[in-house]
Amino acid sequence: MLNNVGRPTRPEEMDGEVDNFETYTGNKALNLETPLIFEQGEPGRVGVDLPEPKEFTDRLGGLSREGNIGLPDLSEPQVLRHYVRLSRQNYSIDAGFYPLGSCTMKHNPRINEKAARLPGLGDIHPLQPVETVQGALELIYELGEWLKTITGMPAVAMSPAAGAHGELCGVMAIRAAHDAKGEARTRILVPESAHGTNPATAALCGYKVDAVQARPDGRMDIEAFKAKLGPDVAGVMLTNPNTCGLFENDVKEIADLIHGVGGYFYCDGANFNAILGRTRVGDLGVDAMHINLHKTFSTPHGGGGPGSGPVVFSDALAAYAPVPYVVKGEEGYRLQEQVEGDAQDSFGRMKGNHGQMGMFIRALAYMLSHGADGLKQIAEDAVLNANYVRVGLNDLLHSPYDGICMHEALFDDSTLKDTGVTTLDIAKAMIDEGYHPMTMYFPLVVHGAMLIEPTESESKETLDMFIGSMRHLISKAQSGESPEHFTQAPRFAPRRRLDETSAARKPVLRWTSSAS
Ligand SMILES: *Cc1c(COP(=O)(O)O)cnc(C)c1O
Secondary structure: OOOOOOEOOOOOOOOOOHHHHOOOOOOOOOOOOOOOHHHHHOOOOOOOOOOOOOOOOOOOOOOOOOOOOOOOOOOOOHHHHHHHHOOOOOOOOOOOOEOOOOOOOOOOOOHHHHOOOOOHHHHHOOOOOHHHHHHHHHHHHHHHHHHHHOOOEEEEEEEOOHHHHHHHHHHHHHHHHHHHHHOOOEEEEEEOOOOOHHHHHHHHOOOOOEOOOOOOOOOEEEHHHHHHOOOOEEEEEOOOOOOOOOOOHHHHHHHHHHHHOOOOEEEEEOOOOOOOOOOOOOHHHOEEOOOOOOHOOOOOOOOOOOOOOOEEEHHHOOOOOOOOOEEEEOOEEEEEEEOHHHOOHHHHHHOOOOHHHHHHHHHHHHHHHHHHHHHHHHHEEEEEEEEHHHHHHOOOOOOOOOOOOOOEEEOHHHHOOOOOOHHHHHHHHHOOOOOOOHHHHHOOOOOOOEEEOOOOOOOOOHHHHHHHHHHHHHHHHOOOOOOOHHHHHOOOOOOOOOHHHHHHHHOOOOOOOOOO
Protein backbone atom coordinates (compact mmCIF):
# COMPACT_ATOMS: atom_id res chain seq x y z
CA MET A 1 0.00 0.00 0.00
CA LEU A 2 1.18 3.51 -0.68
CA ASN A 3 0.68 6.31 1.78
CA ASN A 4 -1.18 9.54 1.01
CA VAL A 5 1.78 11.05 -0.85
CA GLY A 6 2.55 7.89 -2.81
CA ARG A 7 5.41 6.45 -0.70
CA PRO A 8 5.57 2.70 0.15
CA THR A 9 4.25 1.64 3.57
CA ARG A 10 5.82 -1.85 3.56
CA PRO A 11 9.41 -2.92 2.83
CA GLU A 12 8.54 -5.20 -0.09
CA GLU A 13 7.14 -2.21 -1.99
CA MET A 14 10.61 -0.64 -2.06
CA ASP A 15 11.18 -0.93 -5.83
CA GLY A 16 12.74 -4.39 -5.57
CA GLU A 17 16.07 -3.29 -4.10
CA VAL A 18 15.66 -4.59 -0.56
CA ASP A 19 18.13 -7.42 -1.05
CA ASN A 20 21.00 -5.23 -2.13
CA PHE A 21 20.19 -2.09 -0.26
CA GLU A 22 23.26 -0.89 1.67
CA THR A 23 23.16 1.32 4.74
CA TYR A 24 26.10 3.33 6.07
CA THR A 25 25.93 1.67 9.52
CA GLY A 26 25.33 -1.87 8.33
CA ASN A 27 22.12 -1.76 10.38
CA LYS A 28 18.86 -2.50 8.61
CA ALA A 29 16.30 -0.65 10.74
CA LEU A 30 15.46 -3.02 13.60
CA ASN A 31 18.17 -5.43 12.49
CA LEU A 32 21.07 -3.84 14.40
CA GLU A 33 24.74 -4.73 14.05
CA THR A 34 26.96 -4.85 17.12
CA PRO A 35 30.76 -5.08 17.09
CA LEU A 36 32.52 -7.40 19.53
CA ILE A 37 32.38 -5.95 23.01
CA PHE A 38 36.18 -5.82 23.06
CA GLU A 39 36.16 -3.60 20.00
CA GLN A 40 33.85 -1.13 21.71
CA GLY A 41 36.03 -0.45 24.75
CA GLU A 42 37.94 2.78 25.30
CA PRO A 43 40.70 2.71 27.96
CA GLY A 44 39.67 4.58 31.09
CA ARG A 45 35.93 4.59 30.39
CA VAL A 46 33.95 3.28 33.34
CA GLY A 47 30.36 2.30 34.02
CA VAL A 48 30.55 2.50 37.80
CA ASP A 49 31.81 4.98 40.36
CA LEU A 50 33.44 3.15 43.26
CA PRO A 51 35.35 4.80 46.11
CA GLU A 52 39.13 4.39 46.11
CA PRO A 53 40.06 1.24 48.05
CA LYS A 54 41.65 1.73 51.45
CA GLU A 55 45.32 0.87 51.89
CA PHE A 56 45.65 -2.87 52.22
CA THR A 57 48.31 -5.52 52.09
CA ASP A 58 47.61 -8.64 50.07
CA ARG A 59 48.77 -12.09 51.01
CA LEU A 60 49.74 -13.13 47.51
CA GLY A 61 53.46 -13.11 48.28
CA GLY A 62 54.32 -10.90 45.34
CA LEU A 63 52.28 -12.88 42.83
CA SER A 64 49.65 -10.19 42.26
CA ARG A 65 49.06 -9.20 38.64
CA GLU A 66 50.81 -6.04 37.48
CA GLY A 67 49.09 -5.23 34.21
CA ASN A 68 45.39 -5.00 33.47
CA ILE A 69 43.45 -8.17 32.67
CA GLY A 70 42.31 -7.08 29.24
CA LEU A 71 38.63 -6.49 29.83
CA PRO A 72 37.05 -3.75 27.72
CA ASP A 73 36.35 -0.43 29.43
CA LEU A 74 32.72 0.42 28.74
CA SER A 75 29.87 2.59 29.94
CA GLU A 76 26.67 1.03 31.22
CA PRO A 77 24.54 1.95 28.18
CA GLN A 78 27.17 0.42 25.88
CA VAL A 79 27.02 -2.87 27.75
CA LEU A 80 23.24 -2.86 27.86
CA ARG A 81 22.86 -2.10 24.16
CA HIS A 82 25.42 -4.70 23.19
CA TYR A 83 23.55 -7.51 24.90
CA VAL A 84 20.10 -6.30 23.89
CA ARG A 85 21.25 -6.18 20.26
CA LEU A 86 22.72 -9.67 20.49
CA SER A 87 19.54 -11.01 22.06
CA ARG A 88 17.53 -9.60 19.16
CA GLN A 89 19.67 -11.54 16.69
CA ASN A 90 18.76 -14.75 18.44
CA TYR A 91 15.71 -16.87 17.75
CA SER A 92 13.60 -17.81 20.72
CA ILE A 93 10.58 -19.88 21.64
CA ASP A 94 8.94 -16.64 22.79
CA ALA A 95 9.34 -15.18 19.28
CA GLY A 96 8.22 -18.04 17.11
CA PHE A 97 7.71 -21.71 16.32
CA TYR A 98 10.74 -23.83 17.22
CA PRO A 99 10.30 -27.31 15.67
CA LEU A 100 13.74 -28.57 16.72
CA GLY A 101 13.35 -32.34 16.91
CA SER A 102 14.65 -34.21 19.96
CA CYS A 103 14.81 -30.96 21.97
CA THR A 104 11.17 -30.43 23.06
CA MET A 105 11.20 -26.65 22.79
CA LYS A 106 7.80 -26.07 24.34
CA HIS A 107 6.28 -22.92 25.74
CA ASN A 108 7.66 -21.94 29.13
CA PRO A 109 4.74 -20.73 31.26
CA ARG A 110 5.44 -17.41 32.98
CA ILE A 111 4.23 -18.75 36.32
CA ASN A 112 7.43 -20.88 36.39
CA GLU A 113 9.57 -17.77 36.13
CA LYS A 114 7.54 -15.99 38.76
CA ALA A 115 7.98 -18.86 41.20
CA ALA A 116 11.72 -19.12 40.51
CA ARG A 117 12.15 -15.43 41.34
CA LEU A 118 10.36 -15.51 44.70
CA PRO A 119 12.89 -14.02 47.13
CA GLY A 120 12.68 -17.01 49.50
CA LEU A 121 13.77 -19.27 46.63
CA GLY A 122 15.73 -17.00 44.32
CA ASP A 123 17.92 -15.33 46.94
CA ILE A 124 19.11 -18.31 48.97
CA HIS A 125 22.60 -19.81 48.88
CA PRO A 126 23.53 -23.51 48.65
CA LEU A 127 25.90 -23.18 51.62
CA GLN A 128 23.28 -21.77 54.00
CA PRO A 129 22.64 -23.86 57.16
CA VAL A 130 19.92 -26.42 56.42
CA GLU A 131 17.63 -25.01 59.16
CA THR A 132 17.32 -21.82 57.12
CA VAL A 133 16.42 -23.51 53.82
CA GLN A 134 13.84 -26.08 54.88
CA GLY A 135 11.39 -24.86 52.23
CA ALA A 136 13.95 -25.31 49.46
CA LEU A 137 14.81 -28.81 50.67
CA GLU A 138 11.11 -29.66 50.85
CA LEU A 139 10.76 -28.49 47.25
CA ILE A 140 13.63 -30.71 46.06
CA TYR A 141 12.15 -33.62 48.00
CA GLU A 142 8.62 -33.07 46.67
CA LEU A 143 9.82 -32.80 43.09
CA GLY A 144 11.70 -36.06 43.57
CA GLU A 145 8.48 -37.67 44.86
CA TRP A 146 6.61 -36.47 41.76
CA LEU A 147 9.32 -37.86 39.48
CA LYS A 148 9.22 -41.21 41.28
CA THR A 149 5.43 -41.37 41.04
CA ILE A 150 5.30 -40.36 37.38
CA THR A 151 7.93 -42.92 36.41
CA GLY A 152 6.93 -45.65 38.87
CA MET A 153 10.51 -45.89 40.14
CA PRO A 154 11.55 -46.17 43.82
CA ALA A 155 14.55 -43.81 43.95
CA VAL A 156 15.79 -40.58 42.40
CA ALA A 157 19.05 -38.61 42.21
CA MET A 158 18.39 -34.90 41.81
CA SER A 159 21.90 -33.51 41.36
CA PRO A 160 22.75 -34.24 37.68
CA ALA A 161 22.88 -30.99 35.74
CA ALA A 162 21.62 -32.10 32.30
CA GLY A 163 20.57 -35.13 30.29
CA ALA A 164 24.11 -36.14 29.41
CA HIS A 165 25.16 -35.70 33.04
CA GLY A 166 22.20 -37.89 34.05
CA GLU A 167 23.39 -40.60 31.67
CA LEU A 168 26.82 -40.39 33.28
CA CYS A 169 25.13 -40.72 36.68
CA GLY A 170 23.15 -43.78 35.57
CA VAL A 171 26.09 -45.57 33.98
CA MET A 172 28.33 -44.79 36.98
CA ALA A 173 25.69 -46.44 39.18
CA ILE A 174 25.65 -49.44 36.82
CA ARG A 175 29.43 -49.62 37.04
CA ALA A 176 29.31 -49.38 40.85
CA ALA A 177 26.73 -52.20 40.99
CA HIS A 178 28.93 -54.50 38.88
CA ASP A 179 32.02 -53.54 40.89
CA ALA A 180 30.17 -54.39 44.11
CA LYS A 181 29.58 -57.88 42.74
CA GLY A 182 33.21 -58.12 41.71
CA GLU A 183 32.29 -58.31 38.03
CA ALA A 184 34.45 -56.59 35.45
CA ARG A 185 32.10 -56.26 32.49
CA THR A 186 33.35 -54.48 29.41
CA ARG A 187 30.59 -53.79 26.90
CA ILE A 188 27.51 -51.57 26.72
CA LEU A 189 25.00 -52.13 23.92
CA VAL A 190 23.67 -48.98 22.25
CA PRO A 191 21.29 -48.88 19.26
CA GLU A 192 22.58 -47.24 16.09
CA SER A 193 20.01 -44.46 16.24
CA ALA A 194 21.07 -43.32 19.74
CA HIS A 195 21.78 -39.73 20.66
CA GLY A 196 25.54 -39.15 20.61
CA THR A 197 25.61 -38.67 24.36
CA ASN A 198 24.78 -42.36 24.91
CA PRO A 199 27.93 -43.88 23.37
CA ALA A 200 29.95 -40.95 24.74
CA THR A 201 28.75 -41.74 28.27
CA ALA A 202 29.48 -45.44 27.96
CA ALA A 203 32.98 -44.68 26.63
CA LEU A 204 33.63 -42.15 29.40
CA CYS A 205 32.80 -44.84 31.95
CA GLY A 206 35.40 -47.11 30.39
CA TYR A 207 33.04 -49.38 28.42
CA LYS A 208 33.35 -50.54 24.86
CA VAL A 209 30.37 -49.32 22.87
CA ASP A 210 28.73 -52.06 20.83
CA ALA A 211 26.21 -50.66 18.34
CA VAL A 212 23.03 -52.63 17.68
CA GLN A 213 21.48 -52.20 14.25
CA ALA A 214 17.92 -51.07 13.62
CA ARG A 215 15.17 -53.04 11.94
CA PRO A 216 13.53 -51.66 8.79
CA ASP A 217 10.72 -50.34 11.01
CA GLY A 218 13.14 -48.08 12.92
CA ARG A 219 13.19 -50.04 16.18
CA MET A 220 16.21 -51.82 17.63
CA ASP A 221 16.70 -55.22 15.99
CA ILE A 222 15.96 -57.60 18.83
CA GLU A 223 17.59 -60.59 17.09
CA ALA A 224 20.80 -58.59 16.61
CA PHE A 225 20.52 -57.53 20.25
CA LYS A 226 20.19 -61.14 21.43
CA ALA A 227 23.22 -62.14 19.39
CA LYS A 228 25.33 -59.55 21.19
CA LEU A 229 24.32 -60.52 24.72
CA GLY A 230 26.85 -62.22 26.94
CA PRO A 231 28.37 -62.27 30.43
CA ASP A 232 30.65 -59.31 29.55
CA VAL A 233 27.71 -56.98 28.81
CA ALA A 234 27.26 -54.37 31.53
CA GLY A 235 24.00 -53.01 30.19
CA VAL A 236 21.99 -51.50 27.36
CA MET A 237 21.24 -47.83 26.77
CA LEU A 238 17.95 -47.46 24.95
CA THR A 239 15.98 -44.31 24.20
CA ASN A 240 12.22 -44.71 24.40
CA PRO A 241 10.44 -43.31 22.47
CA ASN A 242 13.55 -43.50 20.33
CA THR A 243 15.25 -40.78 18.32
CA CYS A 244 13.26 -41.76 15.23
CA GLY A 245 10.14 -40.72 17.16
CA LEU A 246 9.01 -44.35 17.54
CA PHE A 247 8.02 -46.35 20.60
CA GLU A 248 10.27 -49.37 21.16
CA ASN A 249 7.53 -52.00 21.35
CA ASP A 250 9.86 -54.76 22.52
CA VAL A 251 11.03 -52.79 25.52
CA LYS A 252 9.79 -55.33 28.07
CA GLU A 253 11.52 -58.20 26.30
CA ILE A 254 14.70 -56.12 26.01
CA ALA A 255 14.60 -55.55 29.78
CA ASP A 256 14.12 -59.26 30.48
CA LEU A 257 16.93 -60.21 28.11
CA ILE A 258 19.47 -57.79 29.57
CA HIS A 259 18.55 -58.82 33.12
CA GLY A 260 18.90 -62.45 32.02
CA VAL A 261 22.63 -61.93 31.40
CA GLY A 262 23.09 -59.91 34.61
CA GLY A 263 23.19 -56.52 32.88
CA TYR A 264 21.22 -53.35 33.61
CA PHE A 265 18.76 -51.39 31.52
CA TYR A 266 19.52 -47.68 31.12
CA CYS A 267 16.67 -45.79 29.46
CA ASP A 268 17.43 -42.41 27.91
CA GLY A 269 14.35 -40.48 29.02
CA ALA A 270 14.90 -37.33 26.95
CA ASN A 271 11.71 -38.09 25.02
CA PHE A 272 9.62 -38.59 28.13
CA ASN A 273 7.33 -35.77 26.98
CA ALA A 274 5.68 -38.24 24.61
CA ILE A 275 4.70 -40.81 27.26
CA LEU A 276 4.25 -38.63 30.33
CA GLY A 277 1.31 -39.85 32.40
CA ARG A 278 0.68 -42.69 29.92
CA THR A 279 3.58 -45.08 30.52
CA ARG A 280 5.42 -45.79 33.77
CA VAL A 281 8.94 -46.81 32.91
CA GLY A 282 9.14 -48.67 36.22
CA ASP A 283 6.67 -51.18 34.73
CA LEU A 284 8.96 -51.74 31.75
CA GLY A 285 11.93 -53.10 33.69
CA VAL A 286 14.09 -49.98 33.47
CA ASP A 287 16.92 -49.70 36.04
CA ALA A 288 17.88 -46.06 35.53
CA MET A 289 16.53 -43.21 33.44
CA HIS A 290 17.33 -39.52 33.29
CA ILE A 291 14.59 -36.97 32.87
CA ASN A 292 15.48 -33.74 31.09
CA LEU A 293 13.51 -31.29 33.22
CA HIS A 294 14.37 -28.70 30.56
CA LYS A 295 12.56 -30.68 27.88
CA THR A 296 9.69 -32.54 29.48
CA PHE A 297 8.78 -29.95 32.09
CA SER A 298 9.12 -26.77 29.96
CA THR A 299 12.05 -24.34 30.56
CA PRO A 300 13.54 -24.96 27.09
CA HIS A 301 17.32 -25.01 26.90
CA GLY A 302 19.72 -23.60 24.35
CA GLY A 303 19.98 -19.92 25.13
CA GLY A 304 16.99 -20.35 27.42
CA GLY A 305 18.84 -21.28 30.58
CA PRO A 306 20.47 -24.20 32.31
CA GLY A 307 19.35 -27.80 32.19
CA SER A 308 18.66 -30.36 34.86
CA GLY A 309 18.75 -34.14 34.51
CA PRO A 310 17.47 -36.02 37.59
CA VAL A 311 17.84 -39.80 37.35
CA VAL A 312 15.29 -42.30 38.64
CA PHE A 313 16.56 -45.71 39.78
CA SER A 314 15.16 -49.20 40.29
CA ASP A 315 15.73 -51.06 43.57
CA ALA A 316 18.66 -52.84 41.96
CA LEU A 317 20.63 -49.60 41.52
CA ALA A 318 19.18 -47.28 44.19
CA ALA A 319 21.95 -47.94 46.73
CA TYR A 320 24.63 -46.76 44.29
CA ALA A 321 23.00 -43.40 43.51
CA PRO A 322 25.12 -40.30 44.10
CA VAL A 323 25.17 -38.00 47.11
CA PRO A 324 23.95 -35.51 48.11
CA TYR A 325 20.25 -36.20 48.52
CA VAL A 326 17.48 -34.82 50.70
CA VAL A 327 16.19 -36.94 53.58
CA LYS A 328 12.83 -36.27 55.22
CA GLY A 329 12.90 -36.93 58.94
CA GLU A 330 10.99 -36.23 62.15
CA GLU A 331 12.85 -32.96 62.63
CA GLY A 332 12.42 -31.72 59.09
CA TYR A 333 14.65 -32.12 56.06
CA ARG A 334 18.38 -32.75 56.03
CA LEU A 335 21.02 -33.42 53.39
CA GLN A 336 22.93 -36.66 53.10
CA GLU A 337 26.23 -35.22 51.88
CA GLN A 338 28.77 -37.96 52.62
CA VAL A 339 29.34 -41.52 51.42
CA GLU A 340 28.58 -43.15 54.74
CA GLY A 341 25.70 -44.67 56.73
CA ASP A 342 22.70 -45.24 54.45
CA ALA A 343 24.74 -43.87 51.57
CA GLN A 344 27.77 -46.11 52.08
CA ASP A 345 27.37 -47.78 48.66
CA SER A 346 26.89 -44.49 46.81
CA PHE A 347 29.36 -44.01 43.96
CA GLY A 348 30.02 -40.51 45.30
CA ARG A 349 29.34 -36.96 44.25
CA MET A 350 28.88 -35.64 40.71
CA LYS A 351 28.88 -31.91 41.22
CA GLY A 352 29.11 -29.19 43.81
CA ASN A 353 26.00 -28.31 45.79
CA HIS A 354 22.60 -29.95 45.37
CA GLY A 355 21.36 -29.62 41.82
CA GLN A 356 19.85 -26.92 39.63
CA MET A 357 17.54 -25.25 42.12
CA GLY A 358 16.01 -22.79 39.66
CA MET A 359 15.10 -25.66 37.35
CA PHE A 360 13.57 -27.64 40.20
CA ILE A 361 11.29 -24.73 41.05
CA ARG A 362 10.20 -24.30 37.45
CA ALA A 363 9.57 -28.01 36.94
CA LEU A 364 7.51 -28.34 40.11
CA ALA A 365 5.53 -25.20 39.27
CA TYR A 366 4.84 -26.74 35.87
CA MET A 367 3.68 -30.03 37.38
CA LEU A 368 1.49 -28.43 40.00
CA SER A 369 -0.10 -26.04 37.53
CA HIS A 370 -0.94 -28.92 35.15
CA GLY A 371 -1.98 -31.52 37.70
CA ALA A 372 -2.01 -35.23 36.90
CA ASP A 373 -4.70 -34.88 34.21
CA GLY A 374 -2.84 -32.01 32.55
CA LEU A 375 0.46 -33.90 32.47
CA LYS A 376 -1.23 -36.78 30.70
CA GLN A 377 -2.77 -34.42 28.18
CA ILE A 378 0.69 -33.02 27.41
CA ALA A 379 1.78 -36.39 26.03
CA GLU A 380 -1.45 -36.88 24.11
CA ASP A 381 -1.34 -33.43 22.51
CA ALA A 382 2.38 -33.69 21.71
CA VAL A 383 1.80 -36.95 19.84
CA LEU A 384 -1.31 -35.56 18.13
CA ASN A 385 0.54 -32.45 16.95
CA ALA A 386 3.48 -34.45 15.61
CA ASN A 387 1.16 -36.70 13.65
CA TYR A 388 -0.72 -33.68 12.33
CA VAL A 389 2.55 -32.36 10.91
CA ARG A 390 3.50 -35.81 9.61
CA VAL A 391 0.22 -36.27 7.74
CA GLY A 392 0.34 -32.67 6.52
CA LEU A 393 3.67 -33.30 4.79
CA ASN A 394 3.90 -36.99 3.97
CA ASP A 395 2.65 -36.73 0.39
CA LEU A 396 5.61 -34.41 -0.35
CA LEU A 397 8.28 -35.72 2.00
CA HIS A 398 9.15 -39.35 2.50
CA SER A 399 8.94 -40.90 5.98
CA PRO A 400 11.58 -43.60 6.34
CA TYR A 401 9.36 -45.54 8.74
CA ASP A 402 5.67 -46.19 8.14
CA GLY A 403 2.87 -45.54 10.53
CA ILE A 404 2.03 -43.32 13.44
CA CYS A 405 4.88 -41.53 15.18
CA MET A 406 5.19 -40.40 18.78
CA HIS A 407 6.16 -36.79 19.59
CA GLU A 408 8.23 -36.06 16.48
CA ALA A 409 7.89 -36.59 12.75
CA LEU A 410 10.89 -37.87 10.82
CA PHE A 411 11.49 -37.43 7.09
CA ASP A 412 14.41 -38.23 4.83
CA ASP A 413 15.70 -36.28 1.82
CA SER A 414 14.82 -38.84 -0.88
CA THR A 415 12.26 -36.52 -2.50
CA LEU A 416 14.97 -33.86 -2.92
CA LYS A 417 17.13 -36.17 -5.01
CA ASP A 418 18.50 -34.50 -8.18
CA THR A 419 16.97 -31.12 -7.28
CA GLY A 420 20.27 -29.50 -6.28
CA VAL A 421 18.66 -28.67 -2.94
CA THR A 422 19.75 -30.40 0.26
CA THR A 423 18.27 -30.75 3.73
CA LEU A 424 20.66 -27.99 4.84
CA ASP A 425 19.33 -25.65 2.13
CA ILE A 426 15.75 -26.30 3.19
CA ALA A 427 16.74 -25.44 6.77
CA LYS A 428 18.33 -22.18 5.64
CA ALA A 429 15.23 -21.25 3.63
CA MET A 430 13.13 -21.89 6.75
CA ILE A 431 15.11 -19.16 8.50
CA ASP A 432 13.90 -16.67 5.90
CA GLU A 433 10.36 -17.88 6.56
CA GLY A 434 10.85 -16.96 10.21
CA TYR A 435 11.32 -20.43 11.69
CA HIS A 436 14.06 -22.02 13.67
CA PRO A 437 14.98 -24.97 11.44
CA MET A 438 14.01 -28.49 12.38
CA THR A 439 16.76 -30.86 13.53
CA MET A 440 18.79 -31.92 10.50
CA TYR A 441 20.90 -34.96 9.67
CA PHE A 442 19.93 -36.59 12.99
CA PRO A 443 19.30 -39.42 13.66
CA LEU A 444 22.33 -40.44 11.60
CA VAL A 445 20.69 -43.65 10.42
CA VAL A 446 18.33 -41.67 8.15
CA HIS A 447 19.75 -40.01 5.03
CA GLY A 448 19.39 -36.21 5.09
CA ALA A 449 17.09 -36.52 8.11
CA MET A 450 14.59 -33.78 8.99
CA LEU A 451 13.26 -34.31 12.48
CA ILE A 452 10.31 -32.08 13.40
CA GLU A 453 8.98 -31.83 16.94
CA PRO A 454 6.11 -29.37 17.26
CA THR A 455 5.42 -30.05 20.99
CA GLU A 456 1.97 -29.81 22.52
CA SER A 457 1.99 -26.09 23.13
CA GLU A 458 1.47 -24.99 19.50
CA SER A 459 -1.94 -23.99 18.18
CA LYS A 460 -3.54 -25.49 15.09
CA GLU A 461 -3.08 -22.15 13.31
CA THR A 462 0.68 -22.23 13.96
CA LEU A 463 0.93 -25.80 12.74
CA ASP A 464 -1.13 -25.03 9.62
CA MET A 465 1.10 -22.06 8.82
CA PHE A 466 4.20 -24.18 9.33
CA ILE A 467 2.88 -27.03 7.18
CA GLY A 468 1.93 -24.47 4.54
CA SER A 469 5.43 -22.96 4.51
CA MET A 470 7.10 -26.36 4.38
CA ARG A 471 4.83 -27.43 1.52
CA HIS A 472 5.69 -24.23 -0.30
CA LEU A 473 9.45 -24.77 0.16
CA ILE A 474 9.48 -28.48 -0.66
CA SER A 475 7.32 -28.04 -3.78
CA LYS A 476 9.54 -25.19 -4.93
CA ALA A 477 12.66 -27.31 -4.37
CA GLN A 478 11.14 -30.29 -6.17
CA SER A 479 10.14 -28.16 -9.16
CA GLY A 480 13.86 -27.52 -9.74
CA GLU A 481 13.01 -24.00 -10.93
CA SER A 482 15.16 -21.93 -8.63
CA PRO A 483 17.64 -23.88 -6.53
CA GLU A 484 19.27 -20.52 -5.72
CA HIS A 485 16.20 -19.64 -3.66
CA PHE A 486 17.61 -22.27 -1.29
CA THR A 487 21.34 -22.21 -1.88
CA GLN A 488 21.40 -18.42 -1.33
CA ALA A 489 19.28 -18.56 1.83
CA PRO A 490 19.07 -17.15 4.40
CA ARG A 491 18.65 -13.67 2.94
CA PHE A 492 17.16 -11.88 5.89
CA ALA A 493 19.14 -13.23 8.85
CA PRO A 494 21.83 -11.05 10.49
CA ARG A 495 24.41 -13.42 8.93
CA ARG A 496 23.97 -15.60 5.87
CA ARG A 497 26.12 -18.68 5.24
CA LEU A 498 29.19 -18.97 7.40
CA ASP A 499 32.19 -21.17 6.75
CA GLU A 500 31.12 -23.87 9.15
CA THR A 501 34.03 -26.15 8.31
CA SER A 502 36.64 -23.54 9.25
CA ALA A 503 34.62 -22.63 12.30
CA ALA A 504 34.77 -26.25 13.45
CA ARG A 505 38.34 -27.01 12.35
CA LYS A 506 40.07 -23.72 13.06
CA PRO A 507 37.93 -21.99 15.64
CA VAL A 508 39.04 -18.55 16.77
CA LEU A 509 38.04 -18.60 20.39
CA ARG A 510 39.98 -15.63 21.70
CA TRP A 511 39.88 -12.03 20.74
CA THR A 512 43.26 -10.44 20.15
CA SER A 513 43.71 -6.75 19.82
CA SER A 514 44.56 -5.68 16.29
CA ALA A 515 47.03 -3.26 17.92
CA SER A 516 49.13 -6.05 19.45
C1 LIG B 1 18.67 -33.92 24.60
C2 LIG B 1 18.99 -35.34 24.59
C3 LIG B 1 20.05 -35.85 25.37
C4 LIG B 1 21.02 -34.99 26.14
O1 LIG B 1 20.43 -34.14 27.05
P1 LIG B 1 21.16 -32.77 27.48
O2 LIG B 1 20.27 -32.23 28.55
O3 LIG B 1 21.21 -31.93 26.25
O4 LIG B 1 22.52 -33.11 27.98
C5 LIG B 1 20.24 -37.23 25.38
N1 LIG B 1 19.48 -38.04 24.65
C6 LIG B 1 18.47 -37.58 23.87
C7 LIG B 1 17.63 -38.55 23.10
C8 LIG B 1 18.20 -36.22 23.80
O5 LIG B 1 17.21 -35.76 23.03
